[in-house]
Amino acid sequence: MEKIQTVEKQNSEQLNPSVTMSDSSSLANEQDAVIVADDLSKHFGTTKALDKVNCKIGGASIFGLIGSNGAGKSTFLRLTAGVYRPTEGAMLYRGQVIFDNPNAKREIIFVADQPYFHFENLRKMSALYRSLYETWDQDLYQELIRIFPIREDQRLDLLSKGMHRQAALILAIAAKPRLLLMDEAFDGLDPVMRQNLKRVLARQVADDGMTTLIASQNLRELEDFCDHVGLLHEGGLLFVEELDKLRLGLVKAQVAFRENVTAEQLRAMGLEILRFSARGSLVEILTRNTEEELRTILNQVNPLLLDVLPLTLEEVFIYELSCKSYIVSELLA
Amino acid sequence: MVLQKQSDHGKNRALPRKSGLWWTFTRLLLDLRSLIAIFIFLFLLVMPIAMLILGRDVFTAMANWQDSPQYAEYGSAPTNIFGYSVHVNEAFLPFHLIMVALSSVAVITLGGSLFRPLYRRDTVDFEWSLPLTKNHWFLGRALALIAGLSIIYLVNIVATSGIIYAWKLQDLLPDYLFAYLKAYLSTIVFTGFSIAIFSLCGRLFDAIVINVALHHVMPFIQLISGSMPEKSLLREIMWFLAPAADSFRTIVADKSFLHYAVLIVFWFVLSWFCAMKRQAEWGGRKTGTMRWFVGIQPIFSLTGGMLGGEIFDMFDPSPMPWKLLSPMFFLGALLGAFLAQLVSSAVTGKTLHRVPSDSDEAGKAKLHPILREWLWSLLGIALLYALTLFNRIV
Numbered sequence: 001m002e003k004i005q006t007v008e009k010q011n012s013e014q015l016n017p018s019v020t021m022s023d024s025s026s027l028a029n030e031q032d033a034v035i036v037a038d039d040l041s042k043h044f045g046t047t048k049a050l051d052k053v054n055c056k057i058g059g060a061s062i063f064g065l066i067g068s069n070g071a072g073k074s075t076f077l078r079l080t081a082g083v084y085r086p087t088e089g090a091m092l093y094r095g096q097v098i099f100d101n102p103n104a105k106r107e108i109i110f111v112a113d114q115p116y117f118h119f120e121n122l123r124k125m126s127a128l129y130r131s132l133y134e135t136w137d138q139d140l141y142q143e144l145i146r147i148f149p150i151r152e153d154q155r156l157d158l159l160s161k162g163m164h165r166q167a168a169l170i171l172a173i174a175a176k177p178r179l180l181l182m183d184e185a186f187d188g189l190d191p192v193m194r195q196n197l198k199r200v201l202a203r204q205v206a207d208d209g210m211t212t213l214i215a216s217q218n219l220r221e222l223e224d225f226c227d228h229v230g231l232l233h234e235g236g237l238l239f240v241e242e243l244d245k246l247r248l249g250l251v252k253a254q255v256a257f258r259e260n261v262t263a264e265q266l267r268a269m270g271l272e273i274l275r276f277s278a279r280g281s282l283v284e285i286l287t288r289n290t291e292e293e294l295r296t297i298l299n300q301v302n303p304l305l306l307d308v309l310p311l312t313l314e315e316v317f318i319y320e321l322s323c324k325s326y327i328v329s330e331l332l333a
Numbered sequence: 334m335v336l337q338k339q340s341d342h343g344k345n346r347a348l349p350r351k352s353g354l355w356w357t358f359t360r361l362l363l364d365l366r367s368l369i370a371i372f373i374f375l376f377l378l379v380m381p382i383a384m385l386i387l388g389r390d391v392f393t394a395m396a397n398w399q400d401s402p403q404y405a406e407y408g409s410a411p412t413n414i415f416g417y418s419v420h421v422n423e424a425f426l427p428f429h430l431i432m433v434a435l436s437s438v439a440v441i442t443l444g445g446s447l448f449r450p451l452y453r454r455d456t457v458d459f460e461w462s463l464p465l466t467k468n469h470w471f472l473g474r475a476l477a478l479i480a481g482l483s484i485i486y487l488v489n490i491v492a493t494s495g496i497i498y499a500w501k502l503q504d505l506l507p508d509y510l511f512a513y514l515k516a517y518l519s520t521i522v523f524t525g526f527s528i529a530i531f532s533l534c535g536r537l538f539d540a541i542v543i544n545v546a547l548h549h550v551m552p553f554i555q556l557i558s559g560s561m562p563e564k565s566l567l568r569e570i571m572w573f574l575a576p577a578a579d580s581f582r583t584i585v586a587d588k589s590f591l592h593y594a595v596l597i598v599f600w601f602v603l604s605w606f607c608a609m610k611r612q613a614e615w616g617g618r619k620t621g622t623m624r625w626f627v628g629i630q631p632i633f634s635l636t637g638g639m640l641g642g643e644i645f646d647m648f649d650p651s652p653m654p655w656k657l658l659s660p661m662f663f664l665g666a667l668l669g670a671f672l673a674q675l676v677s678s679a680v681t682g683k684t685l686h687r688v689p690s691d692s693d694e695a696g697k698a699k700l701h702p703i704l705r706e707w708l709w710s711l712l713g714i715a716l717l718y719a720l721t722l723f724n725r726i727v
Contacts, residue, residue, distance in 0.1 A: 110462040
């Protein structure tokens with residue numbers, strides 16, 4: 001199920017903050033795209049928060065938007081929520097302009113980094129959401145307040161930051177939006193609540209076809225959860241890719257050889273090595289081969305130990321982007 | 334924890350949606366209910382309750398069927414909104430003036446409460462992401478404010494009329510009702526003006542300060558500029574820019590219904606335009622300094638200059654026939670204008686040190702903020718002399 005694509009630009013091979021990367025193999029139909037950013041720019045005075053961003057996000061997916069502070073993540077979310085008017089270009093939801101358009105916004109809910117509650121407790125807030133969103137599901141709401149333990153009559157202004165976020169998420173999810181936007185969704189949540197949130201969101205995506213767009217600085221938060229990721233840097237979208245595809249392209253293994261084996265020897269055997277680092281008798285190898293190919297080649301040298309290790313999203317990004325001459329530590333917090 | 338799949342999506346759905354404008358209007362009016370109740374009480378206190386405390390005998394003694402001396406100043410007897418001459422009894426005057434002052438406070442307080450969300454990052458994110466338009470929010474706020482003021486005015490006049498009828502002084506009432514209606518219309522004019530200021534400002538504090546300051550500045554200029562004729566275009570422009578101050582004249586001023594209608598339409602169209610132009614990113618600003626503020630700052634330096642000049646002129650041992658030529662007046666005006674410029678900059682959070690911006694080109698000469706403040710003060714002085722000269726010529 002391909003959900004994301006970037007718009008083909010003139011020189012897609014050369015990454016540039018103002019030019020998106022294209023993957024022709026992952027192009028989806030124009031009609032499938034839920035969100036389309038078309039040459040989207042947002043300037044605050046002379047500061048270019050976003051500059052000519054092009055991307056398409058498809059339905060029923062969880063899209064992780066990552067980047068360092070000031071990369072433009074929150075601005076992108078606010079443009080998608082219809083809070084900001086684009087300076088140039090357009091932000092479309094199912095082909096409709098989002099800004100000042102209630103028809104589009106009726107299907108979108110934005111959970112900001114600092115959630116705001118107009119009323120003092122969840123009961124009144126749920127009534128407010130219920131009066132605004134036709135899709136509000138009271139049963140789901142009741143279920144969510146059991147999962148996230150907040151009493152309906154509890155004073156929201158006296159709650160902790162994490163509880164605030166839970167309350168905002170309860171309201172947002174119970175309204176059953178077609179598109180849920182979350183800025184730093186996991187900020188302040190304890191590990192149990194993070195897992196609960198991930199499960200609830202995954203279910204909503206699977207059952208109701210909800211699209212979720214999450215902005216975060218934390219790659220580790222998103223890696224076991226998102227199916228697509230995009231990297232924003234200095235107002236430009238550097239990278240958009242399907243996570244599984246990214247992971248499938250790289251394999252990491254820990255090997256202990258009986259005899260001294262060099263990287264050149266392994267390369268000669270057909271291994272496409274990206275990194276070869278030896279720590280004592282243990283060697284860590286990162287390759288572009290498949291796991292099967294890796295095992296076949298390494299078994300030829302009869303290793304004492306061969307473990308294929310899981311790759312973190314951070315590692316994937318480091319190797320993908322270092323190929324494009326980007327220093328990842330500068331891009332990510 | 335097992336999450337059970339929802340199988341009954343059709344049940345317990347949301348309430349049928351009302352129109353966006355009705356939703357915002359009712360929601361915002363409900364939010365105002367406590368403030369409306371407080372102002373109803375205050376209005377009742379300054380008019381019907383005050384009348385009851387004074388008692389029928391004192392009120393009757395205050396009643397005077399002669400035309401108020403103030404009418405003569407304006408050269409004609411006051412008329413009602415349909416153009417008929419009226420004779421408002423002076424007995425109502427003290428209550429009316431306090432009530433008008435309270436109206437201005439009500440507009441700023443209720444307006445501040447309604448428009449506060451425009452200035453906060455979190456509330457802007459919340460409101461602007463809801464399935465409503467900017468028009469819904471603007472009209473909802475404006476109508477809630479008008480409705481709130483209308484309720485306050487209505488309750489007040491019903492209670493006042495009840496007392497007047499109970500005292501069997503109903504003959505006094507009909508003519509006063511026209512003055513009351515004018516006060517109400519004048520309050521609505523001020524509401525439109527205030528909404529424009531609320532929509533333009535970066536912070537609530539600035540909106541209130543500018544609203545209040547403009548209303549003190551305009552009558553003040555009129556009071557101290559003795560050379561200005563009683564009826565002049567310039568004076569009318571000044572009253573126009575201070576609708577709250579102008580509303581004090583409603584009991585005696587000769588203004589037609591059309592006058593109020595035009596002003597209401599003008600200010601509400603202007604405030605709508607300002608609200609539509611307002612951007613979400615203005616919410617959460619650290620300072621209230623906006624580009625347009627530079628345009629109105631000379632008004633403050635003009636007032637400061639006028640005040641400073643008048644004060645220094647009092648100490649002039651050899652006053653000149655035309656005080657604007659007096660060096661003492663000029664010195665006072667210069668100091669007053671500069672101080673007023675600094676104060677108006679300070680309250681809006683404008684700093685007096687260089688703040689480099691991304692757009693600054695390397696090596697490009699830029700005026701120091703203090704020098705710029707001086708130049709704007711001089712502009713205020715130039716404005717003061719130009720206005721005075723204009724008045725003399727006209």
